[in-house]
Amino acid sequence: MIKGFYMRYFKLKHWGLNGWLLLVLALMSALQLACKKDLFEANINTVDNSITLTANLGPDQGISLSEQNSEMTLLILKWSDPGYFTDTARGNVIISYILDLDTSASFGAGKSYNLGVSVTSDSLTGLSLNNKLLAIGCTPSSANIVFTRIRSVFNGDTLASNTISFTATPYALPLPALLIMGEGGWTTPATRTNGYLLTSAKNDNKYEGYINFSYANWGGANCKLLSTVDNSGYGWGTDAYTLQKGADISTLGNLWITPCPNYMKVNVDLDALTISYTPIKFS
Known part of the structure; x- marks a missing residue:
């Protein structure tokens, strides 16, 4: 009877140790996967290329706005893909884009506009551009130097394109x-x-x-x-x-x-x- 009790106790203790070992191994495996996932997230955040911004500006880099050209497309901005790494199992990453406009190259007091995701161009009509110029403090009927750039945003990381400057002469509108x-x-x-x-x-x-x-x-x-x-x-x-x-x-x-x-x-x-x-x- 004592021998049988000892054998049952030994088996329980033996399997208990195996259970603990299996649990430790499982936790270590999960930790490794988590580390690999973190490394992957870091890689997917890594930017391989910069964003190159271009605009359809003439040799004088100037745009004159009026009620007559308010419905015409006056400014077309195009930019390159920032080149985030992707994973075939997850598909392409989703990147959102922001347009910055300011009267200063530091972009400290201008306006920012969300352009959406998966876009690489933006077209502005005369009226839309005129409203944006007035919103950043441009003086109507006068030539104003304006700075613009595109920013990509992914998972909290932001990448800015090169800055383009141009001269714009907006027209006055009745106040909203x-x-x-x-x-x-x-x-x-x-x-x-x-x-x-x-x-x-x-x-x-x-x-x-x-x-x-x-x-x-x-x-x-x-x-x-x-x-x-x-x-x-x-x-x-x-x-x-x-x-x-x-x-x-x-x-x-x-x-x-x-x-x-x-x-x-x-x-x-x-x-x-x-x-x-x-x-x-x-x-």
Whole structure:
């Protein structure tokens, strides 16, 4: 009996040791695979080539914009593939591209535009380029030196192309505006009219204006906002200081501006979809 117990104990102990050995070997194998995967990820992040950017600019490297050529393609940018390593088992890596525009070669205060993935060219119409030039602070009707480049982004790594500079003369456009559209008995002009609009001085989706809310119903005024950029409407959001955007302004709830009647300074941020208004008095 004692001998049988000893043999069973020895077998359990023996198989237990084997089990532990197998577990250790399995963990070591998994660790090796993880290390190989990390090495592969490092390799796939490695850039083999630089990005070469070219543009369809003439000998004078200049572009003059006007309403007459606003629908024409004026700037075509093309760039080479950055040459990330790929793995046949996983397929090609997905690389996204960004267009940078600035009035400084340091690209410290310009604008960046996402171009999408798997693209190696971008075409800009006169209107699109003109809007971008105004957005980075170019002076209308004057020659401005502009710098552009392409950046590729993959897995947190960024690679910039060579920089191309050119001279551009944009034309002035009416400032983007939000028209105040009176509701609930308050009638306002149906077209762009000074005194009934908010403008975006920097073309950055932030609007400001001074509005005389002369009409009052139960101490407030009802209205909606209509964009001159894309005809989008903006109405009541979740409270008196938030907005909801809609393609059909008639389906939106009315904003409630209070206290009225009052002369108000109104600020709108279309990125944050917020509105604020403060009664003011002119001395």
